[in-house]
Amino acid sequence: MADRVLVPWRQNRDNAPPGMRVSVFDGEGDPPGDLSDVGFYVVPYGRNQRVDLITQMPELSVVQVLTAGYEKVRGVLPEGTTLCNGRGLHDASTAEHTVGLMLAAQRDLPRWAVDQRAHRWDPYYTRSLADSRVLIVGYGSIGQAIEERLLPFETEVVRVARRARPEDGVHGIDNLHGLLPGADIVVLVAPHTPETEGLIGEEELAKLPDGALVVNVGRGPLLDTAALLAEKGRVRAALDVTDPEPLPRDHPLWDAPGVYVTPHVAGGAQAFYPRARRFVDAQLRRWAEAAPLRNIVR
Amino acid sequence: MADRVLVPWRQNRDNAPPGMRVSVFDGEGDPPGDLSDVGFYVVPYGRNQRVDLITQMPELSVVQVLTAGYEKVRGVLPEGTTLCNGRGLHDASTAEHTVGLMLAAQRDLPRWAVDQRAHRWDPYYTRSLADSRVLIVGYGSIGQAIEERLLPFETEVVRVARRARPEDGVHGIDNLHGLLPGADIVVLVAPHTPETEGLIGEEELAKLPDGALVVNVGRGPLLDTAALLAEKGRVRAALDVTDPEPLPRDHPLWDAPGVYVTPHVAGGAQAFYPRARRFVDAQLRRWAEAAPLRNIVR
Numbered sequence: 001m002a003d004r005v006l007v008p009w010r011q012n013r014d015n016a017p018p019g020m021r022v023s024v025f026d027g028e029g030d031p032p033g034d035l036s037d038v039g040f041y042v043v044p045y046g047r048n049q050r051v052d053l054i055t056q057m058p059e060l061s062v063v064q065v066l067t068a069g070y071e072k073v074r075g076v077l078p079e080g081t082t083l084c085n086g087r088g089l090h091d092a093s094t095a096e097h098t099v100g101l102m103l104a105a106q107r108d109l110p111r112w113a114v115d116q117r118a119h120r121w122d123p124y125y126t127r128s129l130a131d132s133r134v135l136i137v138g139y140g141s142i143g144q145a146i147e148e149r150l151l152p153f154e155t156e157v158v159r160v161a162r163r164a165r166p167e168d169g170v171h172g173i174d175n176l177h178g179l180l181p182g183a184d185i186v187v188l189v190a191p192h193t194p195e196t197e198g199l200i201g202e203e204e205l206a207k208l209p210d211g212a213l214v215v216n217v218g219r220g221p222l223l224d225t226a227a228l229l230a231e232k233g234r235v236r237a238a239l240d241v242t243d244p245e246p247l248p249r250d251h252p253l254w255d256a257p258g259v260y261v262t263p264h265v266a267g268g269a270q271a272f273y274p275r276a277r278r279f280v281d282a283q284l285r286r287w288a289e290a291a292p293l294r295n296i297v298r
Numbered sequence: 299m300a301d302r303v304l305v306p307w308r309q310n311r312d313n314a315p316p317g318m319r320v321s322v323f324d325g326e327g328d329p330p331g332d333l334s335d336v337g338f339y340v341v342p343y344g345r346n347q348r349v350d351l352i353t354q355m356p357e358l359s360v361v362q363v364l365t366a367g368y369e370k371v372r373g374v375l376p377e378g379t380t381l382c383n384g385r386g387l388h389d390a391s392t393a394e395h396t397v398g399l400m401l402a403a404q405r406d407l408p409r410w411a412v413d414q415r416a417h418r419w420d421p422y423y424t425r426s427l428a429d430s431r432v433l434i435v436g437y438g439s440i441g442q443a444i445e446e447r448l449l450p451f452e453t454e455v456v457r458v459a460r461r462a463r464p465e466d467g468v469h470g471i472d473n474l475h476g477l478l479p480g481a482d483i484v485v486l487v488a489p490h491t492p493e494t495e496g497l498i499g500e501e502e503l504a505k506l507p508d509g510a511l512v513v514n515v516g517r518g519p520l521l522d523t524a525a526l527l528a529e530k531g532r533v534r535a536a537l538d539v540t541d542p543e544p545l546p547r548d549h550p551l552w553d554a555p556g557v558y559v560t561p562h563v564a565g566g567a568q569a570f571y572p573r574a575r576r577f578v579d580a581q582l583r584r585w586a587e588a589a590p591l592r593n594i595v596r
Contacts, residue, residue: 100401125567
């Protein structure tokens with residue numbers, strides 16, 4: 001426990017348990033001097049993740065990343081070092097953007113934004129989110145956070161995950177084809193794996209009723225872009241992730257009817273920061289007390 | 299009870315209590331023949347409200363309108379006729395649009411819509427709705443519906459109404475100036491009265507912190523347009539109602555920085571129809587059973 005801790009935010013130092021030696025390094029500029037006594041490294045968030053510094057830390061016992069993914073760290077992580085990820089830290093941000101996309105699509109918010117640019121006041125009745133049956137495909141922590149936010153909107157939520165869990169009211173993905181014809185909105189929050197690639201393709205889109213909405217906040221390849229384009233607006237889409245990504249300037253998805261695109265920003269919002277700082281505070285307390293760390297992935 | 303009932307939707311006739319004589323008239327085309335035996339008139343919704351027909355109904359005992367306002371009917375209503383309004387029927391629709399406006403403003407959805415038009419993929423971190431302190435000014439049925447939807451978003455809601463109701467945690471409007479400096483978002487859902495006109499003006503806007511958001515879904519004149527423009531984007535706004543309204547093509551509000559406008563569409567969405575039909579069904583049942591009607595305004 002005499003090892004030094006390297007954290008990205010001053011607040012983590014201020015809140016650290018008494019006696020803990022803490023330095024602050026947010027990834028900008030030079031790291032603070034000699035790193036040979038660093039035992040707990042919270043990798044800075046954002047552009048400068050500086051996983052390269054790990055090789056300068058022979059005493060390292062824990063690496064904490066603040067993203068859900070940890071591919072960059074895996075390659076440089078010494079044997080015997082514990083790795084924790086940032087699972088859950090983007091849930092609030094991602095879930096609120098997801099509901100925002102649904103409301104935007106149902107209530108024509110992108111249309112009003114474009115009308116505003118044209119100084120056009122042209123009201124009409126729109127769809128509602130209320131009374132929609134929403135399939136959440138991928139019922140992990142983000143899926144649950146989306147569900148919590150949706151329920152007061154007088155929607156009906158249907159949970160779908162890789163495996164059925166009847167005790168929790170979760171359908172298995174093998175049931176998907178049977179569920180699609182009754183869905184008004186399908187939210188994709190599953191991870192990208194060989195099994196989920198093209199999960200929603202030509203056949204699945206064809207089973208959706210006219211005017212149904214597919215919301216993708218998972219990964220672009222979950223939805224078959226060509227199949228969506230072939231629907232020509234019969235099925236609508238609100239996409240925070242696309243395939244390909246970033247979407248090239250000349251891609252037909254930009255102008256496809258009934259398609260609304262945001263540039264992979266669901267997880268990236270202010271809500272992340274306080275949650276990440278509190279999480280680091282709590283991890284340091286656990287470490288000081290030799291209590292089990294959260295989010296251990298290796 | 300032998301009197302005839304005139305309803306706008308066939309479903310109301312199909313669901314009417316046994317023995318009730320019901321005709322359907324949705325406001326389009328000619329009304330169904332002789333109206334002299336109509337005892338209960340549900341005024342059609344939308345463009346053709348046909349309140350003029352009331353003068354052809356000497357046996358009329360109840361007029362039901364499906365809007366919250368009833369100015370048009372008041373003038374032609376015979377002495378002794380009961381008038382019921384549509385209070386609550388637009389709550390789900392209005393509340394979801396309100397939360398949509400908040401999410402749109404916090405997560406820059408109008409910006410992404412404009413970027414999509416320009417085929418521009420340019421992500422950055424935005425504000426969040428999470429962690430916001432939201433003042434709801436006007437804590438009636440719509441204000442409560444907004445609150446219900448907001449709470450799972452990890453927001454803090456502060457209730458403000460004309461009169462303080464400490465037992466319900468409701469602040470009085472006389473407290474408004476004290477509450478504004480701590481607000482991230484102010485939602486206006488109060489009615490337009492001489493007391494609420496210009497409720498948020500230069501002085502009130504000045505008390506809001508930098509970057510605060512004013513959401514107006516009540517009536518345009520609650521917010522002083524000139525004072526908002528004078529803020530030049532320091533305070534942001536998402537406005538479903540404006541003053542003047544409709545907004546003229548050359549009005550500076552269209553291009554004001556940090557201002558997002560939708561053309562008075564909060565209440566107007568599909569969610570209205572099933573709620574209105576169910577409400578009419580229930581009113582007819584009450585009438586048949588001589589039970590007290592809901593929403594009596596006169």
